[in-house]
Amino acid sequence: MFSKACEYGLKAMISISAKSSRGERTNLKEIAGDIDSPEQFTAKVLQQLSRNKLIHSVQGAYGGFEIPKDKLSKIRLIDIVRTIDGEKIFTGCGLGLEACDANRPCPIHHKFAEIRNNLAKVLNETSLEELATGVTGGLTFLHR
Amino acid sequence: MFSKACEYGLKAMISISAKSSRGERTNLKEIAGDIDSPEQFTAKVLQQLSRNKLIHSVQGAYGGFEIPKDKLSKIRLIDIVRTIDGEKIFTGCGLGLEACDANRPCPIHHKFAEIRNNLAKVLNETSLEELATGVTGGLTFLHR
DNA sequence: CAAAACTCGGATAAAATTATCCGAGTTAAC
DNA sequence: GTTAACTCGGATAATTTTATCCGAGTTTTG
Numbered sequence: 001m002f003s004k005a006c007e008y009g010l011k012a013m014i015s016i017s018a019k020s021s022r023g024e025r026t027n028l029k030e031i032a033g034d035i036d037s038p039e040q041f042t043a044k045v046l047q048q049l050s051r052n053k054l055i056h057s058v059q060g061a062y063g064g065f066e067i068p069k070d071k072l073s074k075i076r077l078i079d080i081v082r083t084i085d086g087e088k089i090f091t092g093c094g095l096g097l098e099a100c101d102a103n104r105p106c107p108i109h110h111k112f113a114e115i116r117n118n119l120a121k122v123l124n125e126t127s128l129e130e131l132a133t134g135v136t137g138g139l140t141f142l143h144r
Numbered sequence: 145m146f147s148k149a150c151e152y153g154l155k156a157m158i159s160i161s162a163k164s165s166r167g168e169r170t171n172l173k174e175i176a177g178d179i180d181s182p183e184q185f186t187a188k189v190l191q192q193l194s195r196n197k198l199i200h201s202v203q204g205a206y207g208g209f210e211i212p213k214d215k216l217s218k219i220r221l222i223d224i225v226r227t228i229d230g231e232k233i234f235t236g237c238g239l240g241l242e243a244c245d246a247n248r249p250c251p252i253h254h255k256f257a258e259i260r261n262n263l264a265k266v267l268n269e270t271s272l273e274e275l276a277t278g279v280t281g282g283l284t285f286l287h288r
Numbered sequence: 289c290a291a292a293a294c295t296c297g298g299a300t301a302a303a304a305t306t307a308t309c310c311g312a313g314t315t316a317a318c
Numbered sequence: 319g320t321t322a323a324c325t326c327g328g329a330t331a332a333t334t335t336t337a338t339c340c341g342a343g344t345t346t347t348g
Contacts, residue, residue: 002238028324029324038308043325059325059326062315094145094151095146096151098288105284107284141241144244148336149336171294173294187295191296205344206346
């Protein structure tokens with residue numbers, strides 16, 4: 001469904017959110033520990049998220065990553081997925097056709113439009129805040 | 145969503161179905177032409193489908209691939225996806241956790257279970273015959 | 289039986305994705 | 319101002335996926 005990079009990105013964002021909602025800043029090592037991901041690869045993903053203003057990075061000692069509290073309810077999963085995996089998952093043809101639309105649909109176009117729209121809807125409706133709350137409350141988990 | 149191999153497999157199966165429903169046998173070159181795919185890579189996918197009894201292969205001159213007519217309405221997209229991409233797309237965690245279930249769910253577990261179930265439902269309900277009819281009637285297309 | 293038209297399957301190559309290495313820059317504490 | 323704890327980013331390596339090569343076997347036709 002999502003690339004590994006995107007999976008790490010989503011988990012990292014949720015981990016950062018949980019900390020940020022308590023006013024804590026976290027860092028690469030802590031994040032990678034929380035989500036059980038390769039540190040350096042995760043660093044690349046965090047850089048990408050930082051460049052796209054989804055998180056705020058602070059260099060130097062006691063630095064790390066954080067998300068301003070007022071943003072927690074505004075960032076949605078779809079923003080993260082868009083940043084890392086792009087639009088393809090939302091608009092791409094289920095059979096990989098370069099051009100596939102209502103005018104010249106692939107055999108599964110209509111059935112898949114519905115599934116993709118539903119995915120987009122869920123990702124669009126789900127805020128980071130909501131998911132961070134679940135993790136903080138011990139109801140959901142970011143690693144096995 | 146699906147791997148390239150699976151995309152080619154699905155398109156190839158639809159192409160073969162369209163021919164088989166008219167009693168025609170087709171072959172690798174024709175299939176790759178129909179679905180605009182790399183010939184040799186498509187050959188590997190067809191071998192896999194053949195070994196798993198989803199299509200029947202005939203060697204030698206005038207050989208090729210075909211699907212017995214009585215199977216056309218029985219083969220569903222889910223059979224093809226299972227053969228090529230496996231179960232992961234149906235059961236795997238949206239965030240890539242090794243273990244993710246109702247007991248120890250990832251933050252998006254419940255929302256994604258619904259999407260995946262819907263995908264499985266669509267793939268399970270869609271027969272090859274149905275899709276081949278659309279292509280034969282010029283309503284849907286297997287290449288750009 | 290020779291030639292042509294096919295599939296089969298092992299081997300290799302190319303490309304994309306995932307993962308790691310490491311030197312450099314930034315900041316806080318002492 | 320030195321050290322420790324960080325992020326940044328270019329370079330490289332490993333792995334997986336996608337694509338191609340090619341010799342061998344099968345079958346039909348003439």
